[in-house]
Amino acid sequence: MIAFLKVINKVYAGPNRHNCSSNVTQTVDTTPQISSEWQTRIYPGCRDESDGGAECLGHMAFSSLEMTGEKGKGAGALHLDEETFRRACRRFVQHSHALNDGWSWEEVKGSDEGYMRKSVLSPGGSAPRPARDGGSGPGEDLDILGQREGQELEDEDEEQAGSDEERVVSETSSPIRYEYHVLYSCSYQAPVLYFRASTLDGRPLSLEDMWDNVHPNYRQRLLQGPWDTITQQEHPLIGQSFFVLHPCRTQDLMRPILAAASAENRSLNYIVSWLSSVGPVAALTVPLSYAHIGAAPDLQPTVVFSADRLILGVTGRVLDTIAAGYISEEDPSLQRMLVTDQKQIDNTPLSCD
Amino acid sequence: MADDKDVLRDVWFGRIPTCFTLYQDEITEREAEPFYLLLPRVSYLTLVTDKVKKHFHKVMKQEDLEEMWFEYEGTPLKWHYPIGVLFDLHASNTALPWSITVHFKDFPERDLLHCPSNSVIEAHFMSSIKEADALKHKGQVINEMQKKDHKQLWMGLQNDKFDQFWAMNRKLMEYPTEEGGFRYIPFRIYQTMSDRPFIQKLFRPVSPDGHTHTLGDLLKEMFPAAIPQDEE
Numbered sequence: 043m044i045a046f047l048k049v050i051n052k053v054y055a056g057p058n059r060h061n062c063s064s065n066v067t068q069t070v071d072t073t074p075q076i077s078s079e080w081q082t083r084i085y086p087g088c089r090d091e092s093d094g095g096a097e098c099l100g101h102m103a104f105s106s107l108e109m110t111g112e113k114g115k116g117a118g119a120l121h122l123d124e125e126t127f128r129r130a131c132r133r134f135v136q137h138s139h140a141l142n143d144g145w146s147w148e149e150v151k152g153s154d155e156g157y158m159r160k161s162v163l164s165p166g167g168s169a170p171r172p173a174r175d176g177g178s179g180p181g182e183d184l185d186i187l188g189q190r191e192g193q194e195l196e197d198e199d200e201e202q203a204g205s206d207e208e209r210v211v212s213e214t215s216s217p218i219r220y221e222y223h224v225l226y227s228c229s230y231q232a233p234v235l236y237f238r239a240s241t242l243d244g245r246p247l248s249l250e251d252m253w254d255n256v257h258p259n260y261r262q263r264l265l266q267g268p269w270d271t272i273t274q275q276e277h278p279l280i281g282q283s284f285f286v287l288h289p290c291r292t293q294d295l296m297r298p299i300l301a302a303a304s305a306e307n308r309s310l311n312y313i314v315s316w317l318s319s320v321g322p323v324a325a326l327t328v329p330l331s332y333a334h335i336g337a338a339p340d341l342q343p344t345v346v347f348s349a350d351r352l353i354l355g356v357t358g359r360v361l362d363t364i365a366a367g368y369i370s371e372e373d374p375s376l377q378r379m380l381v382t383d384q385k386q387i388d389n390t391p392l393s394c395d
Numbered sequence: 396m397a398d399d400k401d402v403l404r405d406v407w408f409g410r411i412p413t414c415f416t417l418y419q420d421e422i423t424e425r426e427a428e429p430f431y432l433l434l435p436r437v438s439y440l441t442l443v444t445d446k447v448k449k450h451f452h453k454v455m456k457q458e459d460l461e462e463m464w465f466e467y468e469g470t471p472l473k474w475h476y477p478i479g480v481l482f483d484l485h486a487s488n489t490a491l492p493w494s495i496t497v498h499f500k501d502f503p504e505r506d507l508l509h510c511p512s513n514s515v516i517e518a519h520f521m522s523s524i525k526e527a528d529a530l531k532h533k534g535q536v537i538n539e540m541q542k543k544d545h546k547q548l549w550m551g552l553q554n555d556k557f558d559q560f561w562a563m564n565r566k567l568m569e570y571p572t573e574e575g576g577f578r579y580i581p582f583r584i585y586q587t588m589s590d591r592p593f594i595q596k597l598f599r600p601v602s603p604d605g606h607t608h609t610l611g612d613l614l615k616e617m618f619p620a621a622i623p624q625d626e627e
Contacts, residue, residue, distance in 0.1 A: 152589075290529070
């Protein structure tokens with residue numbers, strides 16, 4: 043639990059808060075009034091629809107999900123329609139521009155379709171723990187947080203430190219280019235993650251090579267049945283060879299997240315929740331500040347997965363509060379989220395079978 | 396389905412006479428004779444070319460052998476498309492036998508998927524079946540099947556057993572009579588003239604006013620260029 047809070051601090055300190063990067067964990071003298079303020083913020087009750095306005099993608103996503111429910115078995119009814127997908131991507135890309143996080147929207151020539159794309163250059167043969175440091179992709183975390191902070195985290199988390207150091211030592215090979223594409227699958231009515239990695243001279247990395255950069259929690263799952271989860275497939279829009287995280291269980295993955303958001307009247311950006319949840323399988327992480335997307339200014343929280351599979355139901359303000367150490371791990375709301383998350387860890391359907 | 400059986404059989408047993416020739420720049424220890432095969436249209440190149448591989452391996456040194464891949468008139472052939480699709484797409488105007496060039500070097504990474512084993516073909520095949528069922532029945536039929544049923548579909552294809560395959564595939568092709576068809580019709584329109592390999596969209600079998608869609612309706616909507624101008 044404590045490690046969890048530390049990770050948040052680091053991560054959130056990342057993008058635009060260099061100054062407060064190291065002052066976080068020690069300030070645990072919880073100030074009750076802020077905590078209760080937070081309570082009211084996170085449970086604003088039944089909010090007026092107008093509150094979210096165009097920002098509130100989650101509500102749109104959810105109403106369309108309900109619409110596609112049809113009669114059949116209610117359990118399988120959580121679809122993302124293409125228009126909502128595009129809107130969610132647009133907001134995601136906007137936020138990425140603000141963060142300089144590298145995502146863009148690519149139109150396909152001669153059609154009205156497109157996809158979200160990011161390319162990351164990793165300095166070494168393998169990137170140091172991209173999943174934990176809150177950088178948005180392999181290699182970038184160092185640029186954002188600075189080497190010093192990476193070191194610090196290693197010291198704090200002995201469990202990880204050993205293996206990671208070993209990897210750092212062996213990192214002498216050439217830079218690696220990672221490429222991530224997010225496409226819409228009309229068959230599954232869900233987003234799909236396509237990815238590949240290559241050396242600068244164009245030699246593609248095997249899936250096994252790429253796994254070196256995947257967070258250990260995920261790596262273990264992948265090893266259990268890699269080809270059930272990830273296959274090499276042709277990119278349906280540009281015809282090249284990519285690895286694909288198969289979308290057939292995406293709805294199962296998203297169901298509890300969407301249900302929780304709906305029950306608590308929280309808005310949510312489908313792409314943020316989904317990508318932050320599945321991205322680590324491909325050594326991609328989504329900085330926590332994406333949690334702001336889809337939220338009306340610091341009021342409506344959204345849900346983000348951290349790389350350690352912890353759901354964070356947070357607003358920007360709450361993130362600030364956590365970063366300042368004002369929320370204790372005993373906070374009932376936080377506890378509840380963590381409980382939800384434990385179930386997630388156990389039940390997250392990554393595999394197709 | 397029963398009345399379709401003859402057609403299903405004819406489609407299943409469709410064959411393309413093919414001549415495999417080793418690429419001229421491959422290094423051999425002695426001359427490599429071409430190899431002839433009847434390729435099943437519904438299968439995959441890498442699934443039915445073990446004999447081709449063995450044939451050319453005999454005349455080559457071990458160190459010159461990398462992953463085998465195929466090419467027709469300069470175009471690498473995507474093993475993950477059904478053989479019939481590949482032929483119609485690239486070679487429908489050619490004289491038979493279809494002449495395919497065999498390579499063991501310089502694998503075109505960008506264009507082709509690797510195929511290290513039959514389990515990769517199986518995974519690809521099953522993911523196609525699943526995607527189709529997601530469109531036809533929201534995946535309910537395929538998800539209700541057992542692992543051994545999935546295996547039966549795959550073994551039917553792998554061993555060219557029509558009855559074995561269709562005993563299971565029949566379930567995937569059923570729909571409630573009152574609905575008049577699947578939820579959506581799974582289709583892809585493959586094209587050679589574009590980076591984009593195929594067009595795939597949602598298409599209902601029946602129009603909102605109750606008229607049953609034909610292939611012509613689908614093409615008109617998805618790929619009007621395929622309809623001759625004078626037809627209107």
